[in-house]
Amino acid sequence: MAELLAVRDLGKRYGRVVALDGISLGIAEGESLAVVGQSGSGKTTLGRLVVGLERPTAGSIRYRDGELAHRSRTRAERKAIQLVPQDPLSTLNPSRTAGANVALPLVVHGLPRGRARLVELFDKVDLAERFVDRFPSELSGGQRQRVAIARALATGPRLIVLDEPTSALDVLVQARVVRLLERLRQDLGIAYLFITHDLALVNSVANRVAVLYRGRLVELGPTDSVLRKPQHPYTRRLLSNVAVVDEAEERLKPARPDDEAVDQEFA
Ligand SMILES: Nc1ncnc2c1ncn2[C@@H]1O[C@H](COP(=O)(O)OP(=O)(O)O)[C@@H](O)[C@H]1O
Ligand SMILES: [Mg+2]
Secondary structure, three states, X not given: OOEXXXXXXXXEXXXXXXXXXXXXXXXXXXXXXXXXXXXXXXXXXXXXXHHOOOOOOEEEEEEOOEEOOOOOOOHHHHHHEEEEOOOHHHHOOOOOOHHHHHHHXXXXXXXXXXXXXXXXXXXXXXXXXXXXXXXXXXXXXXXXXXXXXXXXXXXXXXXXXXXXXXXXXXXXXXXXXXXXXXXXXXXXXXXXXXXXXXXHHXXXXXXXXXEEEOOEEEEEEEHHHHHHOOOOHHHHHHHHOOXXXXXXXXXXXXXXXXXHHHHHHOO
């Protein structure tokens, strides 16, 4: 697989707060890379840097052959890398219909935005035409998230950053959204940077997993090996907190290293 995005030694400071430090990772064409870590570990910051909402204070972000880190993006680059933001409620403009929300990137980028195009985008996320005219407040959480995904798809992106796309949803709705995302990735060949604090999700959404701890990348590998043989004590701690379904699985879980042991690793 060709490399689509490559991040090298990426750093971001907010004043004295080091949100990200020395992050290097790549995403291949059509690949789904999960980024996991507890709250405050820098996941959202990484996503915002990748889509260009903020500039890094160090390092490089290459998309195909272009270095993006320290300049404004071209229109094509902005179309190619889209974001589904963290908070599904504040994501959509409540005073506009779902259709108008999805049309916004089409307007911004001067793309065709007729009814037929909107219906087509809604259909991609399994929403019938009638939802085009609904307001966000008239939609369920899962429907709102699918509208947010349709909006991200509108510009024909090659990479979508999904920031905790299912964390506000209950388990069954979450499973539907995950299946939808997986189907879209297969049909359209889009790559994902899939941000989540929920390791239980990773198995069904990612080819590889990157683990962030206090702004640093502590583990990166194929999903199977990271879940089965976590190398880093922090990853083992995250895994030991995952809710499990049966005893057999419970026995397979690594012992829970205490927080102090993990923190000492970084002292
Ligand atoms: N705009 C900002 N100003 C100051 N500090 C910030 C800002 N955004 C994030 N941070 C800090 O950067 C760190 C990483 O935050 P974030 O990327 O939101 O983590 P996560 O998404 O993993 O919860 C946190 O310590 C957070 O407080
Ligand atoms: Mg976040």
